[in-house]
Amino acid sequence: MEPDQPEAIANPPETVNLKMIGVGGAGTNAVDRLRMENLSSLKVAAVNTxxxxxxxxxxxxxxxxxxxxxxGLGAGGDPERGRLAAEADRDRLRELVEGVDLAVILAGMGGGTGSGAAPVLAEVASEAGALVMAFVTMPFTFEGGRRARQAEEGLIALRSACDAVVPLPNDLLLQQSSEKDGVLEALAMGDRWIDRAVTSIWAMLFRTGMINLDFASIRSVFPTRGGKTLFGLGYGEGADAADLALEDFRLCPLLHTPDFPRKSDRLLVNIIGGPDLTLDGVNHLMSNVAEEFGRDAHVTMGAVIDEDWDGRVELCVLGTTDMDGVGTRSVRRVARPKPRAASQPASFAGRGAPEGEQAPREIDGGDHAGSGAAARQRSPAVTATKPLQEEFAFSDEADRGYFEPTDHTLYHGEDLDRPTFLRRGVRIPL
Amino acid sequence: MRSASSIIIALEIGTSKVVATVGELDGHSVNIIGFGRTTSKGIMKGEAVDIRSASACAHAAIQAAEDQAGVTGDQVFLAISGGHVRGELHSLTHQVGRAGRPVSDEEVDSIRTLAGDCRVSEGRTIIQQTPRPFLLDGRLVRDPVHHEGRALTAGYWILTGDQTQVSEMLHLVNNFRLEVREILHAGLASGIMVTTAEERESGVMVLDIGQGTTDFAVYRHGACYLAGTLPVGGDHLTNDLSIGLRLNRAQAEKIKLTYGRAQAGPRVKDDLVWLDGDLSIGDRRLPRHSIETILELRVAELFSIIGKEVGEEVPLGQLDAGVILTGGSSRLPGIEDAASSVFGIQARRGHNFMYDGDSELGSPEFSTVLGLLYYGVSTLPEETASPGLFGRMKRAFRGLLPAS
Structure with a gap:
């Protein structure tokens, strides 16, 4: 894929190869449903055991x-089996992602195939030169401690292999469902979120808009990996659609959980609106988002006009944190394999490869961040000599917002610092 | 001239506030001659997360209290809380009364000593050891000497804390030319202040729900059976509201104080409350039921965890005097009903009944520091010899006016 990169920058975005891959039961279900959207140029694949x-x-x-x-009987809820299955078919996974520029991986964390195989796929896709994003649902607390632990481990593995990982906690998605929805609808909420995000990214790439985004500028938002991804959506309709979308975005539950960073160094903001969307309106949205969620942000923006979107506005924001400074975040990437080694002995043999390949790939992107990112890539080698950091790799993963400076308040495997209503799956209407 | 030996300082370094009180023993009465209070910084869930800030707060509070008292104390009694506190029973049973002889003094002493002599694991330190009443052949016996029986059981409830956490707290004080003479678990300190001897006799549980922690102590037969800390408090209520209703901390805190209830009322559609109510930009309306539901779930969870922990040691049904709630977060309306529905026994808010003044010290958030002062005074050497000190101190407290 490497040689195609410069072309992708020079040519119109039609040449961008976008593929959405569902991994495991939940991931496959999600692509099945999303496929109905029938977005042109979007390739879809399903991977399962x-x-x-x-x-x-x-x-x-x-x-x-x-x-x-x-x-062919599935991974039986064991991530190690899922991982081994994926490792056994690395070559076929490579064929699957050959020539893909942007791979969007959808999976449910907590089970066997999603938690185990998705990180391997992400790794293979990275090696093949793709920008890799993952949208993963996290299990409900009531599904039990084991699934939560497996999900957390899967998420950690994914973070180190993807450019952006958006965890969608089912506990939280339930908050967005409507009063009379049953469990199935609540579960389908995750799909809807993924749907909106993928549609937004797709629209950025393939729709001609008021402000066009090419693939290279999207890529530039993700110079390093391993950090947390800010992700939020807002929707509004009617006369004040833009204001309502901004308001809805502010109330997006994903922006209020500890799992998402409050501020980002780089923001990718996309707006989809109808012909009635004015440049003023776009400007208003952008400046508000940048001010509230950026940290002297580097904002990459896109605005797409769709005839069918008259009177409606959708706002989609992805943000990343630069992995610079003392290298704490970079340490995390190197530190991951260690704690996992205990539970998954022959863990991720190819881990070294994507890390090594990443730097040149980013320089290829030809953007401002390239050289800086390359320099940062090297820092792990230095910091990795601090074994102490590895011990904390798990706990510092889950940024817990207000209670972050304190120890987890664990009681029978539940973190009491997290709100009770989220852990009990109780919907709180706003 | 006041002698320093009769002056003590009680200090609580809490999550919301640091409070210091200076008490003076004057014959058989205690005067609260100094009171200092600062808003805490660097304390979360009862533990110091930023030593420098916490230290500055502690010093400011002590300074203020001493300035008001016009004396400097040198004996500090310090309350300890935090998620690192763990409790466990340490008990021993020995054969006694050989050849039909009644139990002797020596036997009782030796089993007491043995039961109290327990080792704690590396990195832990003992905060408190509270003796439970003796059991002689399974029967409860206050004083087994001269009784006849075969097997004598002595037990201590041992509270341990993380050594680093405890010594950090001690350093906060020691750096200020003062010395901590004794530490006391915050739950026990509050227990002293809000329970009567009769209640401790018939069985009572004290819950001190603070901002960062909930400290509890359970008494039966006049003794403390167990105590502990759950690092969940008012901060969690605020945080839950902030996440559930997408508010910042200040807004969530305000909503909690203004509209918070520990039990959700019947759902009324369109019963909305204004966030600010001043027509400002960004003001919005929140369903009252959502606020109450978030709090109800958290409070019920808090109580049921404590119920489970306590219930393993002492059946809640045996606590005839019920549950007494204190601490700042016990001000949440409806919390007594929430407590009694979870615990299945009567619950009520406590008051610092030994304190008779009309200053803010009467409020539930000062139970710990007052209990601590009371305890500190009761250990002063001149008085240790007098039996029945407890009762007299109580009267002494009652008759006093606060230094305000």
Whole structure:
């Protein structure tokens, strides 16, 4: 893919190869549903360890992982089996992502295939030169401590292999469902969020807009990896659609959880609106978002006009944190394999590869961040000599907002610092 | 001239505030001659997360109290709380009364000593050891000497804390030319202030719900059976509101204080409250039921965790005097009802009944520091010999006016 990069910058965005890949049961379900949107130029694939689930998927490109490991019977909720299945079929995964510029991985964390195989796929896609984003649902607290732990481990593994990872906690998504929704609708909330995000990114790339974004500028928002991704959506309709979208965005529950950073160094802001969207309106939205969520932010913006969107505005914001400074975040990336090694012995053999390849790839991007990022890539080698940091790798992962400076208040595996209503799955209407 | 030996300082370094009181023993009465209070910085969930700020707060509070008292004390009694506090029972049973002889003094002493002599694991330190009444052949016996029986059980409830955390707290004080003479668990300190001897006899649980922690102590047969700390308090209520209603901390705190209730009322559609109510930009309306639900869930969870912890040691049904709530967060309306519905026994708000003044010291958030002062005074050497000191101190407190 490397040689194509300069072309992607020079040519119109049609050449950008965007592929959405669902991994595991939840991921496959999500792509099945999203496929109905029928966005042109969006390629879709499903990857699973379970023949039966895969067989019922309407997606054409389907890949059964690790037939030799799981005999097509699924990973049985064990991430190690999911990982082994993916490792066994690395070559086929590579074919799947060959030539892809932007890979969007969808998976549910907590089970076997999603938690185990998705990080391997992300790694393979990175190696193949793609920009990798992952949208992953996190299990409900009531699903139990084991699933929560597996999900957290899967998330950590994904963060080190993806350019952007957006965790969507089911506990929180439930808050967005409406009063009479059942459990299934609540579960489908995750899909809707992913749908909106992917549609927004797709629109940025493939729709001609008021402010066009090419792939290189999107890439420039993700100079380093391993950090947390800020992600939020806002929607408004009617006469004050832009204001309402901004208000809705401010209330986006994802922006109010400890798992998301409050401020970002780089923001990618996209607005989809109808022909009635004015440049003034766009400007208003952008400046507000940049002021509230950026840290002397480097803002990359796009605005897309869609005839069908008259009187409606959707705001989609992705933000990343630069991995510079003392290198605490960089340490995290290097530190990951250690704690995981205990539970997953032959863990992620190819881990070194994407790290090494990352620096040149970013220089290829040809943007302002390139050289700085390359320099930062080296810092882990220095900081990795502090073994103490590794011990804290898990706990400093979960930024806990107000209670961050304190120890976790764990009681029978639950972190009491997290709101009770979230852990109990109680919806709080706003 | 006041002698320094009769002056003591009680200090509580809490999550919301640091309070110092200077008490003076004057014959059989205690005067609160100095009171200092600062808003805490650098304390979360009862533990110091920023030593420098916490130290500055502690010093400011002590300074203010001493300035008001016009004396300097040198004996500090310090309250300890925080999530690092753990409690466990340490008990021993020995064969006694050989050959039909009644239990002897020596036997009682030796088993007491043995039961109290417990080792704590590396990095832990003992905060408190409270003796439980003796059991002689399974029967409760106040004083087993001269009783007949075969197996004598002595037990201590041992509270330990993280050594680093405890010594950091001590350093906060020691750096200020003062010395900590004794530390006391915050739950026990509050227990002293809000319970009567009768209640401790018939069984009572004290819950001090502060901003960062909830400290509890359970008494039966006149003794403290167990005590502990859960690092969940008012800050969690605020944080839950802030996440659930997408408010910043200041807004969430204000909503909690203005509209908070520990039990959700019936759901009334369109019962909305204004965030600011001043028509300012960004003002919005919040469903009252949502506010109450968030708080109800947290409070119920807090109580049920404590209920579970306590219930393993002492069946809640045996606490005839019920539950007494104190601490700043016990001001939350409806909290007694929430407590009694979770614990299944009567619950009420406590008051600092030994304190008779009309200053703010009567409020629930001062139970710990007053209890601490009371305890400190009761340990002063001149008085240790007098039996029944407890009762007299109580009267002495009652008759006093606060230094305000």
């Amino acid at each position: 379970d023949t039966q689930a895969l067989g019922s998927s309407p997606v054409e490109e389907r890949l059964l992982l690790g037939a030799g490991v799981t005999r």
